[in-house]
Amino acid sequence: METCTFNEAKRLVRQLVAEKGFPNDESALSQKLLWAFVELGEAADAYKKGENWNVVSEELIDVIFYILDFIGLVEKTQSIEINVDRLFLEKWRKNMKRPKRYGQRRDLPRK
Ligand SMILES: [Mg+2]
Numbered sequence: 001m002e003t004c005t006f007n008e009a010k011r012l013v014r015q016l017v018a019e020k021g022f023p024n025d026e027s028a029l030s031q032k033l034l035w036a037f038v039e040l041g042e043a044a045d046a047y048k049k050g051e052n053w054n055v056v057s058e059e060l061i062d063v064i065f066y067i068l069d070f071i072g073l074v075e076k077t078q079s080i081e082i083n084v085d086r087l088f089l090e091k092w093r094k095n096m097k098r099p100k101r102y103g104q105r106r107d108l109p110r111k
Contacts, residue, residue, distance in 0.1 A: 005084075005085050006068070006084035006085045006088060007083060007084050007085050009064070009068055010068040010071060010072045010084055011072070013065050013068045013069050013072060014068075014069065014072040014073075014076075016065075017069055017072075017073075022069075024073065024076075025073075025077065026073075026077040028073065029070060029073055029074065029077070032066050032069050032070040032073060033066070033070055035066045036063050036066035036067050036070070039059055039060075039062035039063045039065075039066060040059075040060075040063050042059040042062065043056055043059035043060045043062075043063065046059050068084070071084060
């Protein structure tokens with residue numbers, strides 16, 4: 001099965017943005033984040049309406065597209081490199097070291 005890393009996906013999304021002529025300068029950064037929220041809303045709406053899991057999942061992939069687009073645009077406009085694969089693993093390890101249900105004080109069953 002074909003697979004790709006977050007870093008490869010980021011490069012593919014940035015290629016798509018360039019080829020399709022989507023906004024691609026520093027002034028577009030905030031709208032990339034806004035569209036990520038919009039796509040998350042589309043996923044919630046699809047879920048609410050009982051759409052099949054492929055539809056819901058595809059909307060969630062749209063969220064990831066905008067997140068990776070944002071990060072790639074930050075790299076381009078700030079002349080820095082952001083290793084998304086490394087960041088993911090570092091954050092995963094950090095979270096694994098935290099206590100059970102860290103950060104969740106409410107919505108726990110009462111004892
Ligand atoms: Mg969508």
